[in-house]
Amino acid sequence: MENRAPVRLVAPGLAVLLVLLSGCTGSTVQGRPGAAGVRDPYFPKAGNGGYQVEHYGLELDYDPARGVLDGTAVITARATQGLSSFNLDLSGLRVDSVRVQGEGARYNRTGNELTVRPAEDLEKGEVFSTEVRYSGRPKALSDPDGSKEGWITTSDGGAVAVGEPVGSMTWFPGNHHPSDKATYDITLTVPDGFEAVSNGELRSRTQRPGGRTAFAWHNPEPMASYLATAAIGPYKVSTGRTPSGVGVYTAVSPREAGASAEVLARVPEMVEWGAGRFGPYPFGTAGAIVVPPQALGYALETQTKPVYPGAPTEELVLHELAHQWFGDSVSPKSWKDMWLNEGFATYAEWLWAEEHGGPTAEERFRAFVDGDTSVDEAADSDWDAFPPAAPPGPDDISGNPVYYRGAMVLHRIRQEVGDAKFSALLRGWAADHRHGNASTADFTAYAEEKTGQSLKQVWDVWLYGEESPV
Template identity: 75%
Template sequence: MELRALTRLAAPALAVLIALCAGCTGATVQGRPGASGLRDPYFPRAGNGGYQVEHYALDLAYDPADGELRGTAVITARAEQGLSSFNLDFSGLKVEGVDVQGVAARYNRTGSELTVRPAKDVRKGEVFRTKVEYGGRPKPLVDPDGSKEGWISTGGGTAVGVGEPVGSMGWFPGNHHPSDKAAYDVTVTVPAGYEAVSNGELLSRRDVGGGRTAFAWRSAEPMASYLATVAVGKFKVTTGRTASGVSVYQAVSPGEEEASRAVLARVPEMVEWGSATFGPYPFRTVGSIVMPARSLGYALETQTKPVYPGAPDEELVLHELAHQWFGDSVSPRSWKDMWLNEGFATYAEWLWAESHGGVSAQRRFEAFLAGDTSVDGHAGVDWAAFPPASPPGAEHISDDPVYYRGAMVLHRIRQEVGDEKFFDLLRGWAADHRYGNASTADFTAYAQRRTGADLKRVWDVWLYGDARPKA
């Protein structure tokens, strides 16, 4: 059989035939190509098969004057199969070199797929390190809903890397799907006078010569890549601790300090309230990154340090902090499970208001059901749109039903089982899935088992139903 015919075979069949031919000459082929996507229902090319990342070491240098970003990514992963090649998600920036286990590797790019062919097959179970050197002027990516993500210059020398759902591939190569979580070490070098902020704890800040400063950050707890961030700017930084000892790091863009001061001062209180309501805060540090006003079209729950587009209000800060439990520590198994992020964080807003002299969760629930806008000014729920667990496409995973109908599902569970069992469910869910991933099916099964209640009607009518419930 000629080679051109071989290349038309599916990858597994091709690997077998090559292995047979190799056996004729005494060579041994132990691997096969890793998949170039994980077949996510909404982003089928996101992520890659054949390995799980354990650690990212990112060494970045950014020049605000010309927008140049240079990086070295060292990705430590464990092979789940023998690998003759594997893929990384990476978009835009120029790849300048790749090695695997310290040996130069061949590579090629097709769209946002970087295919790496190591000089020697990676064995199943082997922990291997891939180094990618890259650089250029990163450009934002455009989401299916039209919003921008990736590496975004926000003017005045300020820039931020944000990644939901797949924008992180615009500033570092990786396995960019929420089901593959890893620890991170991120070092960012910037001109003196600038601050560089990332997830986790600041390990060091040092002068590296040439009028430059290097900031080293560590995220020891597992993190989905869409929650990774780097922000560069002339931020005003304040630090502190919560009552239970969680370190606090707040970075605020010039001009936003006064408008942000009061609400950011409540972050420690919100963390303590969340710990009492949802269980212990899951990370070692907490904080905020306040970008210039209107620099982004959205806030994002980047792990330990949510990003805000200008001074946030109390409700928004509480929402993004609630994600640290629901979305960051317990991450979605696929992008179809977004209501487990947004419905929970929205319901946390209702609980915060209820416990701080505001509108009760029951009153909000009734208002959304009736289309009453007098409670919080929202237009209510479009019951003809779609149920929270079934967005009709990638462009709808952040639409209102995911947030508000998702919150209503949780309130219906609360109505069915009572407060004691409901809050035990929230704490148990956060504890038993800590640092992991979970699907909607995981949650429905867990809720019924934990509460001992038959919640089938809640799932059928409120989670998956298309029609407006009769309550």
């Protein structure tokens, strides 16, 4: 049932006149509920319909000793339809109050859905502000593939937040699907002795009463919520700049500092190399967060500062930095398009190795076809178990075919069109979809338009083919 405005008793003649006038002017808001979920093929309940977020302002106060988070989220969004209510994704935490456009709003919780009913309907196109105050002990989630995401406590007494695919809803309410990107300001207040690191640029570090420090981070470029991070711990922090002026900020768990130093010193070089290969670096800052290795079983390309569980390898750092172009700046429209993230970042590893004394991309490609682990130890993996553009289920979106066969799709394009056209394709794709979203269909159409060649055989056999391309 739709929510309706309160009935006002007026004279019959006046009532008819008001109906006629409202019908003529279109001033009546025809609000209806926004959808709970965007019907993603693998995570249909992720995200919400009826609005697009423009900005998140998060004020977060964390007490590591008790594991308690107190938060205020101010979400600025634009209604894409008339709204009588809308949903936010939020897992576990207690909601203390909700205000929309400065007025108290009714709300209720069902699972991970927070349904908000504004005091007045929102008009299509209206920019509106929602303030949610919340608190509690944030928890980790278990993914379909068995890995953990969300708010994860670390062995050094701190915590780290990682969000692929939906873990960010464990620490702030929002529209948690990669198709809805927004800018962010995140302020983290923690006890003295802890560093608090997030995306973008550190704008200020302010002492607060009670022996606490507030770290204010500003991320001005659009970001999918799964790429947001908060890392709290006794980190060793280093700062610098690339030759072209990109700021570099690294935060490393003290026990991992020695083992991480050599590879992290190459971050500026890798950023410059990526700019030469893929076009200008898409953000104002770069860096890394190295957490205690027990915290996570994987690295994640959190925007501007990838998170690594323990000291990373050179290829892993290159992989996550390549994601800043492919996955972070150009983000997937749905989780079905993950190969556009992982295939591109894996192929970036091959290109880096090719230019830095390792095997060529052609040798890497042939190693996978032949199962030659002497060239690449992953060559005997199940890279051909399913097409990279059609993972069987949500637990497969990070499967080996998405990475390796995804990279092989790109190499097959390179074989078909030659190095010059292929390089132009990589740079053009990153430039023309900068800070946006794209699907597999967008890429296949773009590749043929950009190169001027039909690549149907590549798509049919390597991208969508059910049988082994060998």
